Amino acid sequence: MTRGPAKQFDPAEAVDQAMNVFWAKGYVGAGLNELLDAMGISRKSLYDTYGSKRGLFLQALDHYVEEFVGRVIKTLESDGSPLKNVRKAFEQLDAPRNKSFSNGCLIGVTMGQFRSDEPEIAEAIRKHLQAIEDAYYRTLKRALKAGELNPKANPRDLARMLTATSQGLTMRRRIDENPAKSRSIIRATMALLDALGPSPSS
Amino acid sequence: MTRGPAKQFDPAEAVDQAMNVFWAKGYVGAGLNELLDAMGISRKSLYDTYGSKRGLFLQALDHYVEEFVGRVIKTLESDGSPLKNVRKAFEQLDAPRNKSFSNGCLIGVTMGQFRSDEPEIAEAIRKHLQAIEDAYYRTLKRALKAGELNPKANPRDLARMLTATSQGLTMRRRIDENPAKSRSIIRATMALLDALGPSPSS
Numbered sequence A, B: 001m002t003r004g005p006a007k008q009f010d011p012a013e014a015v016d017q018a019m020n021v022f023w024a025k026g027y028v029g030a031g032l033n034e035l036l037d038a039m040g041i042s043r044k045s046l047y048d049t050y051g052s053k054r055g056l057f058l059q060a061l062d063h064y065v066e067e068f069v070g071r072v073i074k075t076l077e078s079d080g081s082p083l084k085n086v087r088k089a090f091e092q093l094d095a096p097r098n099k100s101f102s103n104g105c106l107i108g109v110t111m112g113q114f115r116s117d118e119p120e121i122a123e124a125i126r127k128h129l130q131a132i133e134d135a136y137y138r139t140l141k142r143a144l145k146a147g148e149l150n151p152k153a154n155p156r157d158l159a160r161m162l163t164a165t166s167q168g169l170t171m172r173r174r175i176d177e178n179p180a181k182s183r184s185i186i187r188a189t190m191a192l193l194d195a196l197g198p199s200p201s202s
Helices: A011-029 A032-039 A043-050 A053-076 A082-094 A106-111 A119-145 A155-172 A180-195 B011-029 B032-039 B043-050 B053-076 B082-094 B106-111 B119-145 B155-172 B180-195
Strands: none
Touching (some): A011 A032, B053 B119, B106 B155
């Protein structure tokens, strides 16, 4: 049952490897042996370090958000036209991250496997979605200030919509490698935001 | 190992029960015993009738699309203002279907559990997403004809965006029972479509 003496390992590097397994398969689909193989650690090390598969998952989810969601938020908050940053963020979300298969978004994958009857995980997902919404909100507020959006636009509503649309965008890439659909989605989203602008006929 | 002689059962009714389990838990999370209990049949009956858990799932997915996606498509295609039908369809997607937990959309749940390296399931999901996109497309074409949308609007792009946004909308309800976010998403989507209309300043 044991796998020999526990090896020294880098817990952060191991969480990164676990994140890739969870991202591809989801929490439920990620087998313990598959996780251990990817992390290169023993079952005992996993339980000693992370407490449980669920404890490991929550750390992997936080790591995903810091790493990948953080990158998108950085794009939204960079200099230049706020609306162009929204487009860049969507394009970044849409870019495949490995040569074989798109994994979509770990937040979306997790929503597909849990419901609010799993309060700890649902709460973590709500927190991460809120951070994404808030980043869109701040960007849209700057777009309003820069005169890129119609003063009548509701930036909170729009931020929530962009959060939903970007989830739908990234998740469909898991089952559709063809980028034509997602390019359409990005074009339509930007056309709608532009139409809200102060000069819709320009 | 056997569960006694196979009982008579209604395969369509049993698929409906299986659909509810898959909808709540996803394919991977739905245990065989949980499926058998919900369906009230023996393991042997399941394999004799549906071939495999996967065969049962594909039938349950088809049943879900006929029943629930079909209802949304019917709303989109009903008489009256096409854009109002889009709003009604979004509201219908957002309405909780049981008193305990929102299950989101079985298509979204499935995208969270499979990728394009499972070609049979990915193909089924792409087909169903295409049917939803086509229904939005026909509705937007009618909106154009009725003068509800700006003639410069691209109905195919918008249909793909509405498909993505509605996926994001329904999936977040799995982990967030509070309807405030989804109402925001619907308001923003309709405000954007209205802004594209021939009289954006009205």
